[in-house]
Amino acid sequence: MCNDISFLTGINDPYLKFDKPATTIENGQKVIHLLQSLPMHCPVCGQLMQRNGWLRRRPVKIKILSIAGQPTVLSIIKQQYLCKPSASCPHPVTCVAPIQGIQKGCRIANLVKQHITLELTQNISQTTIARQHNVSTNTVSRVLTQMQDSFTPNRHWLPVAIAFDDFKSGQFAQSGMSMILMNPLNHRTIDIIESRQSKALRHYFLLHYSFKACCAVKIVVVDLFQPYRRLVHELFPHTVIVADHFHVVVQAYRALQAVRIQVMNQYGTGTHEYRLLKRFWKLLMQKIDHLIFKHYYRRRIFGNTCLSNSEIVDRLLSLSDDLKVAYEYYQTLISAVNYHDSAVLRQLLSWKLTQLPQPLQKTQRTLQLHKQEIINSFQFQLTNGPIEGTNNKIKAIKRTAYGFRNFEHFRIRIFLALKNSNLMVKAQLKQLRCLN
Ligand SMILES: [Zn+2]
Structure with a gap:
């Protein structure tokens, strides 16, 4: 029974059983009816708790990945538990069984969130992803925002050579232009900077990188825009400026x-x-x-x-x-x-x-x-050429999304699309470590 459930739904909880009827269709959604009961221990005294009836009136509805193209939900009736007052447990304790594979208080299975993360690496709009997974667009945004931690740059490291160039990003900056920071030696994107103005760039580097990291930069490749010169000499004291061909x-x-x-x-x-x-x-x-x-x-x-x-x-x-x-x-x-x-x-x-x-x-x-x-x-013999290729990709992402309102979302989408960027490589390593 339980193998069937995990095969069908991707949720591996050994204590789930089919209810009767096992499946129905309500409001165009497939509903799988399940019962959940397990030997539960009291969180206060640790003794085995007494079973105290089912939550039949309020089954928990959990969204899972659609089956055969139709949106599917699990309707789980949970067991209630009671620990009667005793010497080691002075007050009565009640609780409800938790489900594996679903976060506490959340009504969307972890598998759906993982799937959304995978889809976000493709050039698909967030609205389409939300529709495909039968969730709201806010859920997709939340999954995207949760990845923010994986994409913070390393404060203590910058490569020997860096290149920057601007691209048209929309309304985020006054000039409508943002900056790409790249390592021209291995063509990996280091970061995306919101504005290209000198003030914003200075603020960015001082905030995100230590002085030691800035000192490690020996070559900077930029275009022929005069105001960058002063800024580069100020931020990277030991550097040679190279003009882009x-x-x-x-x-x-x-x-x-x-x-x-x-x-x-x-x-x-x-x-x-x-x-x-x-x-x-x-x-x-x-x-x-x-x-x-x-x-x-x-x-x-x-x-x-x-x-x-x-x-x-x-x-x-x-x-x-x-x-x-x-x-x-x-x-x-x-x-x-x-x-x-x-x-x-x-x-x-x-x-x-x-x-x-x-x-x-x-x-x-x-x-x-x-x-x-x-x-x-x-x-x-270093150029900004690789940045121009990245620019094209960014343009496609922006076009598919019909523009972005939130810069942080835009930045994360770019990094997810550029699979060989520095931060994406770091995030993948992190995932591997989690799996091991
Ligand atoms: Zn107890």
Whole structure:
């Protein structure tokens, strides 16, 4: 009998027996009727207690995992117990039998909660999980909040190299951006920080990490955002700042796009040159090594001339001197970054500002300011690339949930989804230890 119950419900209490009738259907729910009785000892004197009737009028309804796709509850009639007054037990004691596999005072089986935890690691909304398990959304939130303890960062440890980058998180911070902190050496996420403002970041690091842990950090990979510099030097005294490759190249990319649009507007809409620059913009942005020069195609826009991609770029560049300079600048920067060539970079950054078109002047000034950091990046070869992959995953989680209102819930969901994050690895170890 009891084996059947544990097989059907996943609850391993040897003192449960089927009642009559054993199963019914009420309000679209399967109900399994059970009786529970066991030899109970008095909590005061320790003697065997007297059985004192069944709680027939108030069976305990407990939610378990659905059976054959239908929500199921256990309806358990419990035994009442009495310990009559005696010398060792001066007052009468009464109690009701507890059930194994269910927390005291809780009406949801532990198995359901474990299942909810497992589902939370997938990219499913909390409402869907609640509906599937026949519980309220608040129960799912509570299961999520209970995991908070597993995801507190280690106060006394930070890796040798850290990288941070921002991502769009919603309404949690004033700027709408939060930060990911990552170890660029093994691509593990260390933590998610609510706001990217300097004040919030300083507060976070001072609160969560000891001075010794901060001193252990030797390399910090960041984008070219100036206010971070002061903060990094203040928080991590023995550190080298490395500029992220992607953010370096993006500066020139945006400048080149701006120059192209400027040239287009100079020619005016409807002109042949305008249409050429609009149509072949992707070829201008392509790395020069990847431009195809072998294959010729008939180009209707050039009066059916057979041209290769590299010839088209040559024709586009002949339209404007500014565009030519910007293109050369962009390609030189890409090759310097690609081949980690600091000599080429130094030469590029020595170009005079007056020689460059207006949008590039700003880029040149920014890159000159961060010259040493870019050269550092050639030496260490660390980037924020892995963070961008994580960003994509976070975006998917946010989209499925239609946004989050509680930052802590959002943070835990991210960690549950990133199975190789530092905190998730720690939580898994903790679970293993509990099982052993
Ligand atoms: Zn007693």
